[in-house]
Amino acid sequence: MRKRQVVIIAVLLLLVVLAGCGQKKENSTDASKNQLIYASESEFDGLNPILEETNVDALLFRGLFRFNEDNEATTDIAQSYDMSDDKLTYTFKLRDDITFHDGKPLTAEDAIFTIESILDDNNASYLKSDFTEVDALKKIDDYQFELKLKRPFTPILDKLTVPILPKHAFIEEDMRTASFNSHPIGAGPYQFGEWNRGTNLTLKAFDQFYGLQPSIGQVIFKFIPDSNVRAIQLASGEVDIALLDPNQVAEMEKKDHLKIYDIDTADYRGMLFNMQNELWQDVRVRQAFSFAIDRAQVVKGILKGYGEEAYSPLQKHAFHNDSIENYSYDIEKAEKLLDAAGWLKAEDGFRYKDDQKLSFTITAPASDAVRVNMANYLAEGYKSIGAQVEVAALDWSAITIDDTDAFMIGWGSPYDADHHTYSLFHSSESSLTSSGYNYGSYANAKVDELLEQGRLSTDVEERKASYLVFQEALAEDPAFAFVAYVDAVYGIHGNIEGVKERTLGHHGSGFLWNVEEWKWNDR
Numbered sequence: 001m002r003k004r005q006v007v008i009i010a011v012l013l014l015l016v017v018l019a020g021c022g023q024k025k026e027n028s029t030d031a032s033k034n035q036l037i038y039a040s041e042s043e044f045d046g047l048n049p050i051l052e053e054t055n056v057d058a059l060l061f062r063g064l065f066r067f068n069e070d071n072e073a074t075t076d077i078a079q080s081y082d083m084s085d086d087k088l089t090y091t092f093k094l095r096d097d098i099t100f101h102d103g104k105p106l107t108a109e110d111a112i113f114t115i116e117s118i119l120d121d122n123n124a125s126y127l128k129s130d131f132t133e134v135d136a137l138k139k140i141d142d143y144q145f146e147l148k149l150k151r152p153f154t155p156i157l158d159k160l161t162v163p164i165l166p167k168h169a170f171i172e173e174d175m176r177t178a179s180f181n182s183h184p185i186g187a188g189p190y191q192f193g194e195w196n197r198g199t200n201l202t203l204k205a206f207d208q209f210y211g212l213q214p215s216i217g218q219v220i221f222k223f224i225p226d227s228n229v230r231a232i233q234l235a236s237g238e239v240d241i242a243l244l245d246p247n248q249v250a251e252m253e254k255k256d257h258l259k260i261y262d263i264d265t266a267d268y269r270g271m272l273f274n275m276q277n278e279l280w281q282d283v284r285v286r287q288a289f290s291f292a293i294d295r296a297q298v299v300k301g302i303l304k305g306y307g308e309e310a311y312s313p314l315q316k317h318a319f320h321n322d323s324i325e326n327y328s329y330d331i332e333k334a335e336k337l338l339d340a341a342g343w344l345k346a347e348d349g350f351r352y353k354d355d356q357k358l359s360f361t362i363t364a365p366a367s368d369a370v371r372v373n374m375a376n377y378l379a380e381g382y383k384s385i386g387a388q389v390e391v392a393a394l395d396w397s398a399i400t401i402d403d404t405d406a407f408m409i410g411w412g413s414p415y416d417a418d419h420h421t422y423s424l425f426h427s428s429e430s431s432l433t434s435s436g437y438n439y440g441s442y443a444n445a446k447v448d449e450l451l452e453q454g455r456l457s458t459d460v461e462e463r464k465a466s467y468l469v470f471q472e473a474l475a476e477d478p479a480f481a482f483v484a485y486v487d488a489v490y491g492i493h494g495n496i497e498g499v500k501e502r503t504l505g506h507h508g509s510g511f512l513w514n515v516e517e518w519k520w521n522d523r
Contacts, residue, residue, distance in 0.1 A: 061163030270480035351386035
C-alpha cells in the first residue's frame with residue numbers, strides 16, 4: 001500500500017512539473033524560441049554604419065539621439081544635454097549603464113571617436129557633410145563630453161542619431177578594411193550572429209540591452225534580390241516580411257496569413273540628369289524632358305495608386321513649397337523648349353542638332369522592377385518629343401551612377417530639411433570629388449547659398465523661407481526630373497504584433513525601427 005502511495009505521489013508530482021513546463025512554454029518570454037525572417041532586397045557590402053547605410057543599423061546600433069514615432073530626434077544614449085546661449089557649444093551627458101555587445105562600456109570616448117572618424121578624410125564617410133560644422137570635441141569625464149560648432153547648426157541633434165562605434169574595436173585597424181565591417185559590435189537590441197555571404201545574415205537578441213529586451217530571439221535577413229521570389233516566399237511562409245512591388249499587393253491581400261501595411265514615405269523616384277553629359281547642360285532641355293512625363297499615369301499604372309506625383313525633394317516636409325513649377329504633363333511646352341534649344345525634328349520623327357541625334361540611355365537597377373518600369377515608360381513617352389531613349393537595366397555591380405547619361409534615382413528623407421538635400425544638390429557634394437551623393441555633378445550657386453542658409457539659420461521661419469526659395473531655384477534649374485513618391489507596401493505575417501508606423505525614408509527604410517517591441521502572438 002505504502003509503495004502504491006509513493007508511486008501515486010511520484011506520478012502527481014510529475015504531472016505538476018509537466019503542467020508547469022507547459023505553462024512556462026505558453027507564457028515564455030525566452031526570445032531564443034522564435035525568429036523573424038526578413039526578405040532583404042539586397043545584400044550589403046559591409047555593416048559599418050558610417051561607411052554604408054543599411055536596414056540593419058537600427059537593430060545593431062544606437063546613437064546619442066534616436067528618431068521617435070514622429071521622426072523627431074529624442075535622447076537615447078545621451079541622457080541629457082545643454083546648449084550655450086550662442087548655440088555653439090553642446091554638453092552631453094551619457095547614460096552610464098550601456099555596454100557594447102562585447103561587454104565593454106560605452107563612454108564619451110566612443111562618441112567622440114565616432115564623430116572624429118566621420119570627419120576623417122581617410123575614412124571617406126558618406127556622413128561627413130553632416131558634421132563639417134563641428135569645430136572641436138572635448139571629453140569632460142567618462143560619460144560627458146563637449147561639442148563646439150564653428151557656426152550655429154540647427155540640424156545637429158538630427159545628425160547625432162548616427163550610430164556610436166566602439167573605439168576599442170579599431171585599434172591599429174584601418175576603418176575601411178577593419179574586421180568590424182563584417183563582424184560589427186554595436187549597442188543595439190540585437191547583436192551580430194552569422195553572415196553567410198550571398199545567403200543571409202543572422203542577428204541575435206542582446207540580453208544586456210539597456211532598453212526593452214527583444215521578444216523575438218533572432219532576426220534573419222535573407223538576401224532575395226528578385227522581387228517575384230520575395231513575394232513567392234512571403235506567400236509560402238518561407239519569409240515573414242517583404243517589401244512588395246505595387247503589382248504584387250492585390251495577390252498578397254488574398255493570403256489569410258498576411259497583413260498588408262501601406263505606409264506613407266518621403267521616398268521619391270526621378271530621372272537624374274548627369275551634368276557631365278553635354279546634352280543636359282542646357283536647362284531648356286532638362287525642362288523639356290521634365291514636362292514630357294505623364295506622372296499621373298505612372299502613379300496609376302506602374303504604382304497601382306500606391307504613391308503620388310512628385311515635383312520636389314521636400315514635398316512631404318513641413319517646408320514644402322506648393323507653388324513651384326511642378327512640370328505638369330505638357331508635350332507642347334516640351335516641344336517648344338527643344339525647338340528653342342536648337343533640337344529640331346527631322347522627317348524621321350527624331351530631333352537633331354548639328355547632325356547629332358537627340359538620344360541618351362536611362363540606367364536603372366535590374367533588381368528594382370518599379371524603377372525599370374518607370375525608365376521604360378519614360379523612354380517610350382519621350383518618343384513623342386523626338387528623342388531616342390534606350391534603357392539599360394543592369395545589376396548594381398555593373399552600375400556607376402556618375403558614368404551614366406541619366407539614372408532612375410531613388411531618394412528622400414522624413415527628417416530635417418537638410419537631410420538628403422545638402423548632400424544631393426550642393427556642388428561640394430559631387431561624387432567625383434567627395435563622398436557625397438551628388439552623382440550628377442549638379443552645380444547652382446543660388447542653390448548652394450540657399451542650402452547653406454537653411455542649415456545654418458537658427459530661426460524656424462528663416463529656415464523655412466530659405467528652403468521655399470531653394471525649391472523654386474531647383475525647379476527652375478532641375479537636377480532631376482521628379483516622377484513620383486512611392487508608398488512602402490509591406491506584407492507581414494499576420495501574427496506579428498507591435499509594428500508602429502511612421503513616415504519612412506528612401507526605399508522604405510526605417511520600417512524595422514522598433515523591432516525590439518515586436519512579438520509573435522502565437523509563439
